[in-house]
Amino acid sequence: MTQKFEAPRGTHDILPFEQPRRRWVTGEMELVCALYGFRRIDTPSVEDTDLIIRTSGAGSDVVQKETYTFEDRGGRSLTLRPEATAPICRAYVEHGLHREAQPQKLYTIGPMWRYERPQKGRYREHWQLSVEALGSDDPALDAELIQLYTELLRRLGVTGYELRLNSIGDPVCRPEYVERLSAWLDANDHRLDEEARAKRATSPLRVFDAKSERVQEALRDAPMIGESLCEACREHFARVREYLDAFGIAYVLTPTLVRGLDYYTRTTFEFSEGGTDIAGGGRYDGLVEEIGGPPTPGIGFGAGVERLLLSVADAEVPEPAIDVFFAFDGDVSRAEALAIMAELRRLGISADTDYAGRSLKGQLTQAGRFNAGTIVVVDGDGARIRDKRVALEDLVARLARR
RNA sequence: GUGGUCGUAGCUCAAUUGGUAGAGCCCCGGGUUGUGGUCCCGGUGGUUGUGGGUUCGAGUCCCAUCGACCACCCCA
Numbered sequence: 120m121t122q123k124f125e126a127p128r129g130t131h132d133i134l135p136f137e138q139p140r141r142r143w144v145t146g147e148m149e150l151v152c153a154l155y156g157f158r159r160i161d162t163p164s165v166e167d168t169d170l171i172i173r174t175s176g177a178g179s180d181v182v183q184k185e186t187y188t189f190e191d192r193g194g195r196s197l198t199l200r201p202e203a204t205a206p207i208c209r210a211y212v213e214h215g216l217h218r219e220a221q222p223q224k225l226y227t228i229g230p231m232w233r234y235e236r237p238q239k240g241r242y243r244e245h246w247q248l249s250v251e252a253l254g255s256d257d258p259a260l261d262a263e264l265i266q267l268y269t270e271l272l273r274r275l276g277v278t279g280y281e282l283r284l285n286s287i288g289d290p291v292c293r294p295e296y297v298e299r300l301s302a303w304l305d306a307n308d309h310r311l312d313e314e315a316r317a318k319r320a321t322s323p324l325r326v327f328d329a330k331s332e333r334v335q336e337a338l339r340d341a342p343m344i345g346e347s348l349c350e351a352c353r354e355h356f357a358r359v360r361e362y363l364d365a366f367g368i369a370y371v372l373t374p375t376l377v378r379g380l381d382y383y384t385r386t387t388f389e390f391s392e393g394g395t396d397i398a399g400g401g402r403y404d405g406l407v408e409e410i411g412g413p414p415t416p417g418i419g420f421g422a423g424v425e426r427l428l429l430s431v432a433d434a435e436v437p438e439p440a441i442d443v444f445f446a447f448d449g450d451v452s453r454a455e456a457l458a459i460m461a462e463l464r465r466l467g468i469s470a471d472t473d474y475a476g477r478s479l480k481g482q483l484t485q486a487g488r489f490n491a492g493t494i495v496v497v498d499g500d501g502a503r504i505r506d507k508r509v510a511l512e513d514l515v516a517r518l519a520r521r
Numbered sequence: 522g523u524g525g526u527c528g529u530a531g532c533u534c535a536a537u538u539g540g541u542a543g544a545g546c547c548c549c550g551g552g553u554u555g556u557g558g559u560c561c562c563g564g565u566g567g568u569u570g571u572g573g574g575u576u577c578g579a580g581u582c583c584c585a586u587c588g589a590c591c592a593c594c595c596c597a
Binding site for chain 2: 128184201231233238240241242245330378396399422424425426448475477478481483485486488491503506
């Protein structure tokens with residue numbers, strides 16, 4: 120009995136016909152990052168499990184139920200990266216990038232893994248653009264990352280999106296706020312529901328993610344982080360907004376935006392389009408130190424490639440085309456023509472021919488599929504291009520001129 | 522991880538109250554054509570996701586399993 124194989128659940132093949140659109144998207148990502156002075160860095164797709172747990176937070180959903188963790192043959196516990204911020208920070212420390220000129224503006228594009236129930240635009244293996252600026256707490260940098268992404272969206276023709284923005288404080292002011300919030304939650308426990316209490320148990324801030332209309336109503340009376348920011352955080356957030364205003368970038372202040380990973384401080388933001396989040400990130404000023412580096416501020420965001428592809432599904436993307444196609448009329452020796460084809464390729468002229476034994480009509484159809492700029496029909500007397508006779512010896516010179 | 526919908530040729534789908542599968546597109550060939558992209562004709566292609574069960578007989582009913590999708594959870 121032969122087994123039927125499929126791509127593992129939540130993973131998918133990226134077929135040739137999808138490549139041009141995808142290339143366009145990832146190409147614009149690289150282009151925009153370069154325009155903004157970010158340099159590419161690539162890290163392994165697996166990391167030490169401890170790195171992921173320490174940075175994302177042991178209590179976070181990602182770590183609790185979404186990681187792909189396994190032991191390799193040497194007994195090491197490895198985890199497929201669920202996001203790229205921690206790996207990039209690890210590389211930053213490991214290779215001493217903190218000793219070079221700051222900030223280090225870095226980005227990567229690659230596969231990330233999350234073990235969850237697949238849906239459209241939600242895959243266990245999906246690709247993300249991850250943009251990170253390490254070594255500066257300048258609020259202009261926060262604004263720049265946001266602007267960078269809006270510029271990417273502009274180039275891709277995505278318009279109907281929303282940007283949500285918040286500041287969740289830092290180690291100076293957040294603990295105090297969390298205490299105030301906890302006190303309020305204790306006093307108003309009767310106004311919460313099962314879900315809200317569960318969320319509270321993992322992290323007090325997460326109650327703001329509660330779905331229930333009634334609970335949201337109640338939470339409107341709860342103390343908001345915005346009112347509790349320390350002077351430094353308040354000032355920082357004001358600057359970020361000032362820059363965004365100057366850049367003409369609209370945003371929705373969302374006091375309840377807390378995000379799922381433990382490492383965030385100060386600025387948090389997310390972009391959504393068509394009801395789904397297409398990018399999200401924030402500042403993480405304690406992360407580098409947490410993994411053994413010097414105290415280093417940082418800010419970054421992740422943007423889903425597949426989700427962006429859904430947003431640009433209707434955009435027109437030019438089809439790939441080939442320069443020259445060789446067709447053979449009748450039972451002709453192909454050797455000389457194929458040698459010419461190789462010569463063209465050496466000159467940087469793309470060329471192809473039929474390998475399926477097609478009829479002449481079939482070969483021309485094939486040439487059409489390749490969007491051939493020129494079709495050379497080789498027959499017993501040489502060749503012809505659009506019915507004009509051309510000697511085989513003249514082909515290269517003739518085609519190279521085009 | 523929880524709940525729900527669905528799963529027939531590569532793709533999109535059809536198949537009377539359960540009776541041993543069809544079409545269009547695609548692909549290949551032929552004709553027409555300004556040497557391909559239009560139109561016409563013909564052809565290849567399916568153990569109905571998989572494994573059990575009920576039945577004289579199942580694509581059509583039941584169970585399990587895998588997968589897709591939707592909601593929740595959460596996120597890119």
